[in-house]
Amino acid sequence: MAAIEAENLRRTYKQTSGFLRRRTKTIEAVRGIDFAVDEGELFGLLGPNGAGKTTTIKMLVTLLIPTSGTARVLGSDVVDDARTVRRKIGYVFGGDRGAYERLSGLDNLRYFSELYGVPPKVQKQRIPELLELVGLTGRERERVEGYSRGMRQRLHIARGLLHDPPVIVLDEPTIGLDPVGARELRHTIAELARAGKTVLLTTHYMYEADALCDRIAVIAKGEIVATGTPAHLKSAVADRTVIEIEAYGAPEDAIRRLRDAPGVTSVAVEDREHAQLLLVQAPQGSVLTQQLLGHLDGVRVGRVTAREPTLEDAYVSLVTEN
Amino acid sequence: MRIARLLAVCWWFQLKQMTKAGLFVFTSIIEPLIFATLAYYLFKAGHRPGTLLYAALSAGLMGIWTSTLFGSGGAINFQRWQGVLEPLVASPPPYALILFPQTLAAASIGLYSLASTLVWGRVIFGIPLHFVHPVAFAISIVVTIVSLGVLGLVMGASFILYREANALSNMLEFPIWIVTGVIVPLSLLPGWIHPLSWILAPTWGYRAIHNAALGGNPWPGIGIALGLAAVYFVIGQAVVVAFERRARERATLSLV
Ligand SMILES: Nc1ncnc2c1ncn2[C@@H]1O[C@H](COP(=O)(O)OP(=O)(O)O)[C@@H](O)[C@H]1O
Numbered sequence A: 001m002a003a004i005e006a007e008n009l010r011r012t013y014k015q016t017s018g019f020l021r022r023r024t025k026t027i028e029a030v031r032g033i034d035f036a037v038d039e040g041e042l043f044g045l046l047g048p049n050g051a052g053k054t055t056t057i058k059m060l061v062t063l064l065i066p067t068s069g070t071a072r073v074l075g076s077d078v079v080d081d082a083r084t085v086r087r088k089i090g091y092v093f094g095g096d097r098g099a100y101e102r103l104s105g106l107d108n109l110r111y112f113s114e115l116y117g118v119p120p121k122v123q124k125q126r127i128p129e130l131l132e133l134v135g136l137t138g139r140e141r142e143r144v145e146g147y148s149r150g151m152r153q154r155l156h157i158a159r160g161l162l163h164d165p166p167v168i169v170l171d172e173p174t175i176g177l178d179p180v181g182a183r184e185l186r187h188t189i190a191e192l193a194r195a196g197k198t199v200l201l202t203t204h205y206m207y208e209a210d211a212l213c214d215r216i217a218v219i220a221k222g223e224i225v226a227t228g229t230p231a232h233l234k235s236a237v238a239d240r241t242v243i244e245i246e247a248y249g250a251p252e253d254a255i256r257r258l259r260d261a262p263g264v265t266s267v268a269v270e271d272r273e274h275a276q277l278l279l280v281q282a283p284q285g286s287v288l289t290q291q292l293l294g295h296l297d298g299v300r301v302g303r304v305t306a307r308e309p310t311l312e313d314a315y316v317s318l319v320t321e322n
Numbered sequence B: 001m002r003i004a005r006l007l008a009v010c011w012w013f014q015l016k017q018m019t020k021a022g023l024f025v026f027t028s029i030i031e032p033l034i035f036a037t038l039a040y041y042l043f044k045a046g047h048r049p050g051t052l053l054y055a056a057l058s059a060g061l062m063g064i065w066t067s068t069l070f071g072s073g074g075a076i077n078f079q080r081w082q083g084v085l086e087p088l089v090a091s092p093p094p095y096a097l098i099l100f101p102q103t104l105a106a107a108s109i110g111l112y113s114l115a116s117t118l119v120w121g122r123v124i125f126g127i128p129l130h131f132v133h134p135v136a137f138a139i140s141i142v143v144t145i146v147s148l149g150v151l152g153l154v155m156g157a158s159f160i161l162y163r164e165a166n167a168l169s170n171m172l173e174f175p176i177w178i179v180t181g182v183i184v185p186l187s188l189l190p191g192w193i194h195p196l197s198w199i200l201a202p203t204w205g206y207r208a209i210h211n212a213a214l215g216g217n218p219w220p221g222i223g224i225a226l227g228l229a230a231v232y233f234v235i236g237q238a239v240v241v242a243f244e245r246r247a248r249e250r251a252t253l254s255l256v
């Protein structure tokens, strides 16, 4: 049995705007996705902002009712059997809100232990262990309002683990952490997986998914565009070349021309301090750099280099080509 | 047993976190003292010394209602602002069992007002604190707090579920004081208000408190207040279930 299964999972949001003439707009946040996470697997849901990651997670942890489709956690349906799902899943969400500000971290953990029915004896042992795990030992009696963003984030993680759940879901857990804190957290997540937990993680950092996950599902605009091991995803772009062009003030239509050029599979634009970096992907030997530059007629161009594709390029092409 | 422990611990936790709010001192201690002082002079002007304790008690009961109303009516929105509504709903107990300790704590905070008005009355105005049935007095206070906490549960969920009800919440302070008989005895109110008073559990709790303190039989009031509280709990739990379902459908558990 898979630990997490989603079948044709869909979710829309209704948004009303306008004061006198009210208009209702339907936002298709998740458009019918399928995926399965095996028991003990560390699975990544990778996608840019607004791709539908949080929406998917919230359906799994029973906070949102799917518009259609089904999802199960260890065999329990997230709508019909929400209470069972709530007991089996630990939910850690990104961001710095979500604790009682006026109380100490310790009080927050005690309160949630009670909600999760953790017996007092077990609490006595587990809370210090978790504080140690997330590096909050010694700060637990301070009020949460004085905690830094990273400390709050780590408090959320401790809270998500209070009832020792078999399935752990983390929504962008490293967001807002400094690089050292983020690396420590990734280490903790890897430890959890090693201890036999099933972990579902969302992130918009490709390298994070690459470093941690057994398998990755890439989600873009509410749809899963690829699923597989990091190596498998990379192989999809193995026969390509990436040409990096430094450009100064390339207008929209020049980039569009580049995108439509014969042989070009994708163009991503990264804004740098004074320049743009155009990342052009094309099958090996299919285009000449000179031809590409021809499409940028009139745009000042800096350094141009060609290189082998990385997993990041695989991700970029998956997210932009679909 | 599990549920009793859950309710007790959560109540204590909520009480702790509410007393750490700055505004709490004003609404639950200072405001009732102002009422108590006003009431004292009003009653004294009426030359009925036996009713001074009645005045002090009433001022305290007004404070209990105020803290219940504002603590419960805003309970869910408070959780939403703190960002804890999602983790609370995502935890295993039915949400009503999580919300109830919070509204009960809001009502319990009102005990500070009752205690402070009684002490104020004793110290400043020399009102003798002599209660006819001390044990029944304590029990009727506990029952009143519970019945208010349950009423708070109904309000807490309704104010969110029905926006019209929320508009009402700020106007409910004064009318309920009147209808439940804290300001003037029910017998002085027009007859058409009586049925409304009778279906409000606090009316009976207050009656029991007054009887236990000043003389009279407190037990019928205690019994009816408890019975009504049980009925409210069933209603409150149904409203909470409806709230939770709708919030999960409309994505309104978080602010974003
Ligand atoms: N409560 C909401 N109401 C309306 N639209 C929403 C709501 N939550 C998310 N969305 C929209 O749904 C889409 C997916 O959002 P989300 O699941 O948060 O993406 P991600 O977590 O991948 O960044 C976005 O377009 C977002 O603006």
Ligand SMILES: [Mg+2]
Residues within 6 Å of the ligand: A053, A054, A055, A171, A172
């Ligand atoms: Mg998100």
